[in-house]
Amino acid sequence: MKKIVKNGTIVTATDTYKADLLIEDGKIAMIGRNLDEKDAEVIDAKGCYVFPGGIDPHTHLDMPFGGTVTKDDFESGTIAAAFGGTTTIIDFCLTNKGEPLKKAIETWHNKAKGKAVIDYGFHLMISEINDDVLEELPKIIEEEGITSFKVFMAYKNVFQADDGTLYRTLVAAKELGALVMVHAENGDVIDYLTKKALADGNTDPIYHALTRPPEVEGEATGRACQLTELAGSQLYVVHVSCAQAVEKIAEARNKGLDIWGETCPQYLVLDQSYLEKPNFEGAKYVWSPPLREKWHQDVLWNALKNGQLQTLGSDQCSFDFKGQKELGRGDFTKIPNGGPMIEDRVSILFSEGVKKGRITLNQFVDIMSTRIAKLFGLFPKKGTIAVGADADLVIFDPNVERVISAETHHMSVDYNAFEGMKVTGEPVSVLSRGEFVIRDKTFVGKPGYGQYLNRARYGNYAVSKRDEKLTI
Numbered sequence: 001m002k003k004i005v006k007n008g009t010i011v012t013a014t015d016t017y018k019a020d021l022l023i024e025d026g027k028i029a030m031i032g033r034n035l036d037e038k039d040a041e042v043i044d045a046k047g048c049y050v051f052p053g054g055i056d057p058h059t060h061l062d063m064p065f066g067g068t069v070t071k072d073d074f075e076s077g078t079i080a081a082a083f084g085g086t087t088t089i090i091d092f093c094l095t096n097k098g099e100p101l102k103k104a105i106e107t108w109h110n111k112a113k114g115k116a117v118i119d120y121g122f123h124l125m126i127s128e129i130n131d132d133v134l135e136e137l138p139k140i141i142e143e144e145g146i147t148s149f150k151v152f153m154a155y156k157n158v159f160q161a162d163d164g165t166l167y168r169t170l171v172a173a174k175e176l177g178a179l180v181m182v183h184a185e186n187g188d189v190i191d192y193l194t195k196k197a198l199a200d201g202n203t204d205p206i207y208h209a210l211t212r213p214p215e216v217e218g219e220a221t222g223r224a225c226q227l228t229e230l231a232g233s234q235l236y237v238v239h240v241s242c243a244q245a246v247e248k249i250a251e252a253r254n255k256g257l258d259i260w261g262e263t264c265p266q267y268l269v270l271d272q273s274y275l276e277k278p279n280f281e282g283a284k285y286v287w288s289p290p291l292r293e294k295w296h297q298d299v300l301w302n303a304l305k306n307g308q309l310q311t312l313g314s315d316q317c318s319f320d321f322k323g324q325k326e327l328g329r330g331d332f333t334k335i336p337n338g339g340p341m342i343e344d345r346v347s348i349l350f351s352e353g354v355k356k357g358r359i360t361l362n363q364f365v366d367i368m369s370t371r372i373a374k375l376f377g378l379f380p381k382k383g384t385i386a387v388g389a390d391a392d393l394v395i396f397d398p399n400v401e402r403v404i405s406a407e408t409h410h411m412s413v414d415y416n417a418f419e420g421m422k423v424t425g426e427p428v429s430v431l432s433r434g435e436f437v438i439r440d441k442t443f444v445g446k447p448g449y450g451q452y453l454n455r456a457r458y459g460n461y462a463v464s465k466r467d468e469k470l471t472i
């Protein structure tokens with residue numbers, strides 16, 4: 001059945017205006033004033049903004065890590081995402097050295113299939129580059145539409161790749177039309193500092209932050225930028241947390257390099273003192289890079305405002321406090337790294353960003369949706385409100401005030417990192433390809449409704465033959 005969204009204010013990355021939207025066959029069919037309501041279900045968006053659905057470019061659902069598995073899987077994780085106004089996620093597919101990449105991707109498809117309630121794609125972790133990997137990569141781009149590769153510069157002896165692997169990934173990505181993503185922290189220095197901290201008897205959660213100082217993030221970010229320049233390739237730095245990393249990205253962009261930066265809500269509103277909470281509660285705030293001293297928050301907000309950073313990912317990687325974070329009692333290196341962020345990403349950006357005058361409404365849409373769609377080969381199918389685009393829509397009440405809490409959130413973890421935080425604004429209804437997933441703040445979606453997204457190549461490859469099929 002056709003649907004018409006009426007009386008709302010449409011907001012895109014460039015425009016804010018009052019109009020109705022006609023939805024047909026899951027797509028936006030018409031935008032205009034006083035559209036004919038005949039045979040259509042009318043959705044009243046009075047007093048609300050109508051945004052393109054949020055796109056979360058950074059999630060870890062159902063991921064084994066730190067001797068356990070993230071609590072949220074593709075079902076609970078995508079339901080929580082939808083409640084928060086996100087209609088697309090891109091999750092990280094982990095790979096194992098010596099194993100075909102295709103096998104890892106199959107594993108990830110099996111995790112998501114039948115569970116996701118919104119659309120999803122995958123990034124692919126690159127842990128080694130050899131002849132087998134180089135032979136497989138073009139097929140993975142062609143057949144799977146995975147056009148972004150992730151290299152970890154940290155987590156020594158777990159995920160960490162060496163500089164040669166990063167450089168060769170950058171070269172391959174340039175040739176193939178893919179975007180290389182880096183977790184930029186100097187894993188070798190962290191390894192030394194953590195061993196030293198433990199040897200000195202420093203085992204509390206705060207030492208997670210103290211052994212990963214901002215300089216190790218700045219150094220790795222700068223190194224990744226230099227290697228990108230050398231390879232003539234393109235780079236996306238995930239979860240930027242500090243001034244030192246922003247500085248390196250800004251410097252590289254000023255040189256004209258094709259380098260992008262993402263930050264996360266936790267770095268914008270929480271600080272290092274959270275790791276000092278008593279009774280081991282600091283463990284709830286252990287993720288990498290760690291929370292920083294408060295002054296870094298202003299640097300990150302300014303970077304979003306002036307375009308030095310361009311996107312907001314959640315880095316959703318949730319572990320219960322009880323039984324999971326607690327694995328690290330007496331040894332902070334055993335606390336599984338990560339936090340539950342998928343649900344509050346959009347609301348925090350709106351409340352702390354738009355409502356507090358740090359970014360504009362249109363920048364908000366760009367940062368949480370449009371730019372991400374463009375960088376990761378989903379635009380204009382996703383990330384905007386335009387005729388022909390998927391009807392992924394958020395009807396958002398900008399004035400409602402509420403308090404974030406684990407008691408009311410929809411993630412399956414036993415705490416919320418933003419517990420007690422007052423925010424203004426909330427998604428009322430969320431549609432994915434024209435169907436309600438959230439209706440009047442109630443989940444009405446279906447596990448398995450979410451479709452896998454075969455994404456277009458990066459940048460100028462967007463005109464290639466395969467991508468023409470994806471372009472509307």
Ligand SMILES: NC(=O)NCCC(=O)O
Binds near residue numbers: 317
């Ligand atoms: N961020 C974090 O601590 N956990 C998820 C894995 C990663 O992104 O590094």
Ligand SMILES: [Zn+2]
Binds near residue numbers: 183238239
């Ligand atoms: Zn990371």
Ligand SMILES: [Zn+2]
Binds near residue numbers: 316
């Ligand atoms: Zn991550």
